[in-house]
Amino acid sequence: MAAKIFNVNQNNSYILSFNLVDENNVAIVEANIGTLILSYYYENANITTADKYHLATINSRSSQDVKDANNVVLSSTGTVTWTVLAADTIKLNSTTNEERHIAVFTWFYATGKQNSVEIVFNVRKVQYAE
Secondary structure (H helix, E strand, C coil): CCCCCEEEECCCCCEEEEECCCCCCCCCCHEEEEEEEEEEEEEEECCCCCCCCEEEECCCCEEEEEECCCCCEEECCCCCEEEEHHHHCCCCCCCCCCEEEEEEEEEECCCEEEECCCCCCCCHHHHCCC
C-alpha cells in the first residue's frame, strides 16, 4: 500500500479512515487481524544518520496497540478510523513553517504474517490571532 499524504494544521484534530488491504489489494476483515499497532514519529531532515527519522516519538505512540484502543477503531469490515488528536499534530520544530510526521500502522494476521501502511502528515504552522 502506497504512503498516504495529508496536509494538516498544527494543534488541530482530524478523523482519518482507511481500509486494510493485503498485497493484492484485497480487503482484510477484522476477524483476520490479530494485532494492529501504530508508531508515530517526526521526520527531521537535519539529522545526518543513516536513519532519516528523528528517534523521538510523538504523543507516546511507539509500537502502540491500537486495535480498538488509543483513539483508533477497527471495524468488522477492516476499516481503520483514527481520531487524530491536537496532541498528534503538535509542531516540534518552532523554526519551520512545516514539518513531516510519519504514522506507520502495522497489522499482524492471525497466521503471523504482517503488512503495514505509512501515513505522512505535513504539519503546517498556524498563526493564531491574539
